[in-house]
Amino acid sequence: MTKKAVVLYSGGLDSTTCLAVARSEGFQPYALSFRYGQRHCVEIEKAVRNAPLAGAAEHRIVDLDLRAIGGSALTSDLAVPKNHLGDDAIPVTYVPARNTIFLAVALGWAEVLGTFDIFIGVNAVDYSGYPDCRPQFIAAFEKMADLATRAGVEGKGRYRIHTPLIDLSKGEIVRLAAGLGVDFTLTHSCYDPDPQGRACGACDSCLLRLKGFREAGIKDPLPYVKGRIRLDD
Amino acid sequence: MTKKAVVLYSGGLDSTTCLAVARSEGFQPYALSFRYGQRHCVEIEKAVRNAPLAGAAEHRIVDLDLRAIGGSALTSDLAVPKNHLGDDAIPVTYVPARNTIFLAVALGWAEVLGTFDIFIGVNAVDYSGYPDCRPQFIAAFEKMADLATRAGVEGKGRYRIHTPLIDLSKGEIVRLAAGLGVDFTLTHSCYDPDPQGRACGACDSCLLRLKGFREAGIKDPLPYVKGRIRLDD
Numbered sequence: 001m002t003k004k005a006v007v008l009y010s011g012g013l014d015s016t017t018c019l020a021v022a023r024s025e026g027f028q029p030y031a032l033s034f035r036y037g038q039r040h041c042v043e044i045e046k047a048v049r050n051a052p053l054a055g056a057a058e059h060r061i062v063d064l065d066l067r068a069i070g071g072s073a074l075t076s077d078l079a080v081p082k083n084h085l086g087d088d089a090i091p092v093t094y095v096p097a098r099n100t101i102f103l104a105v106a107l108g109w110a111e112v113l114g115t116f117d118i119f120i121g122v123n124a125v126d127y128s129g130y131p132d133c134r135p136q137f138i139a140a141f142e143k144m145a146d147l148a149t150r151a152g153v154e155g156k157g158r159y160r161i162h163t164p165l166i167d168l169s170k171g172e173i174v175r176l177a178a179g180l181g182v183d184f185t186l187t188h189s190c191y192d193p194d195p196q197g198r199a200c201g202a203c204d205s206c207l208l209r210l211k212g213f214r215e216a217g218i219k220d221p222l223p224y225v226k227g228r229i230r231l232d233d
Numbered sequence: 234m235t236k237k238a239v240v241l242y243s244g245g246l247d248s249t250t251c252l253a254v255a256r257s258e259g260f261q262p263y264a265l266s267f268r269y270g271q272r273h274c275v276e277i278e279k280a281v282r283n284a285p286l287a288g289a290a291e292h293r294i295v296d297l298d299l300r301a302i303g304g305s306a307l308t309s310d311l312a313v314p315k316n317h318l319g320d321d322a323i324p325v326t327y328v329p330a331r332n333t334i335f336l337a338v339a340l341g342w343a344e345v346l347g348t349f350d351i352f353i354g355v356n357a358v359d360y361s362g363y364p365d366c367r368p369q370f371i372a373a374f375e376k377m378a379d380l381a382t383r384a385g386v387e388g389k390g391r392y393r394i395h396t397p398l399i400d401l402s403k404g405e406i407v408r409l410a411a412g413l414g415v416d417f418t419l420t421h422s423c424y425d426p427d428p429q430g431r432a433c434g435a436c437d438s439c440l441l442r443l444k445g446f447r448e449a450g451i452k453d454p455l456p457y458v459k460g461r462i463r464l465d466d
Contacts, residue, residue: 063298069342097341100381104337108330109302137380144373148333153364 002028005117005162006106009033009056011047013187013209014121014165016054017173020180021164022119023055030113031056032106036095037067042197043188050186062105066095099132103141103161110159111149119162125169138163170208171215178218185221198223235261238350238395239339242266242289244280246420246442247354247398249287250406253413254397255352256288263346264289265339269328270300275430276421283419295338299328332365336374336394343392344382352395358402371396403441404448411451418454431456 005027009015022029031051035044044061051059099122106118122133131137138161146157165173177184189209190199199206201224213220238260242248255262264284268277277294284292332355339351355366364370371394379390398406410417422442423432432439434457446453 060301062301063296065296066338066341068293068295069338069345095341096344096383097337097381100340100377101334101337104330104334105299105302107333108299108328111329112302131383131386132381134380134386137377137385140373140377140380144333144370144377147367147370147373148330148365150329150364152370153367 002026003117004028004030004057004113004115005119006030006032006110006113006115007056007119008102008106008121009047009051009054009059011043011050011187012121012189012205013177013184013212014123014173016050016187017177017180017182018119018121018162018164019054019056020177020182022162024180027117027119028057029055029119030109030115031059032102032109033059033061034064034102034105035061036064036098042193046186046188046197053183053186060109064101064105066098066101069096097132099130099137100141103145107145107148107159111151116151116157116159117162118159119164121165122163123165123168123170123173125167133166135163135166138166169215170212174212174216174218178216188222194225198225200225235259236350237261237263237290237346237348238352239263239265239343239346239348240289240352241335241339241354242280242284242287242292244276244283244420245354245422245438246410246417246445247356247406249283249420250410250413250415251352251354251395251397252287252289253410253415255395257413260350260352261290262288262352263342263348264292265335265342266292266294267297267335267338268294269297269331275426279419279421279430286416286419293342297334297338299331299334302329330365332363332370333374336378340378340381340392344384349384349390349392350395351392352397354398355396356398356401356403356406358400366399368396368399371399402448403445407445407449407451411449421455427458431458433458 003026005022007019007022007029009019009031010033019029019031033044033047103120110116110118124134142159142161145159146152149157151157168176189205191203191205192200199222210220238255240252240255240262242252242264243266252262252264266277266280336353343349343351357367375392375394378392379385382390384390401409422438424436424438425433432455443453
């Protein structure tokens with residue numbers, strides 16, 4: 001019998017690759033997205049359209065309005081910074097406790113589905129410096145999850161937060177995705193797309209994505225605002 | 234300077250008492266409620282009205298639709314069971330991973346507010362058998378929180394999840410509340426109130442509340458569907 005797994009799925013490059021990894025490991029992916037007040041709503045529209053094409057057995061979208069607590073450029077009126085990647089500080093696009101919150105809801109759905117497997121496409125190599133992308137955070141979450149649930153009371157807690165991308169460079173992620181047959185036109189990364197949904201090419205997320213394609217020697221098929229980004233950019 | 238603390242606040246007896254404890258310990262309470270698809274919406278209306286009266290410095294309500302993941306009588310079409318308290322099984326009113334989810338959002342708000350203190354009115358004595366009310370869960374959450382946030386990256390994580398009610402019987406909670414001057418008419422407990430907002434007197438939450446008042450020898454001033462419950466019931 002195929003085992004179910006909850007896959008946190010934003011429709012971006014990393015989570016789409018993560019979903020493909022889950023499938024390649026024999027899991028039936030139950031994709032979970034959040035409408036959390038992010039400014040890039042195009043992300044959700046694309047996720048809804050793309051989840052079945054990417055192989056999700058089911059796709060749920062949870063409404064969770066994080067604007068109520070504020071504190072991030074992604075959920076408030078702060079400006080999304082451009083071209084500052086590499087700065088050591090945690091950027092304003094960091095949403096306080098976002099992965100903790102997303103994993104907590106994923107844990108709830110996993111419990112409903114009767115599975116102990118959750119996939120999240122966090123990455124601790126080419127990342128934006130977000131604290132909740134680090135392996136020590138994931139390990140602590142797993143321990144907590146075992147105690148948080150029915151299984152914990154029965155002494156059967158054995159949740160596993162799968163992070164297949166955590167040690168990969170962005171270039172390695174792009175190559176892994178290509179090897180698994182991921183259709184890159186089904187992935188969306190930009191924090192600040194234009195009204196036509198074209199990527200800005202300058203936010204952290206675009207810069208990381210473009211770096212990955214460049215490293216992998218693969219051409220990104222997505223349209224960008226200032227024309228198609230070339231590999232030799 | 235008064236320190237801020239995020240207080241998970243449903244408007245119920247326990248969370249209102251918890252807010253009063255936070256104040257008595259010198260904290261400025263920032264009350265956090267959730268509209269999570271619970272059937273008892275009267276709970277939120279009362280919380281909005283009562284939070285300032287109970288002494289909250291601020292009150293935020295986060296919309297988080299847990300009906301998307303289902304799995305509980307409180308968020309789906311399952312019937313709320315009556316008069317079955319004491320059964321060893323975890324009841325159908327258990328919302329999978331609810332406290333994990335609520336604490337995760339509280340953690341996000343705490344980070345925005347710049348505080349490390351979070352209060353939650355969980356109770357491991359007279360409780361409904363929910364796994365996420367146990368001290369070992371709270372301890373694991375604290376450890377995870379230290380790693381999940383900016384402070385964690387800087388090695389300064391020292392989150393504290395305060396659980397002032399965790400070792401108290403329901404009778405002791407009622408006495409504590411009375412001692413702190415909690416106005417019991419500002420607290421609402423019933424999972425299944427009638428359209429006038431009167432408590433059913435039979436759900437887990439009502440049974441626990443009534444047990445508490447009985448043990449404390451204090452009369453519950455709230456109206457119940459079948460007339461006012463008497464102390465000698």
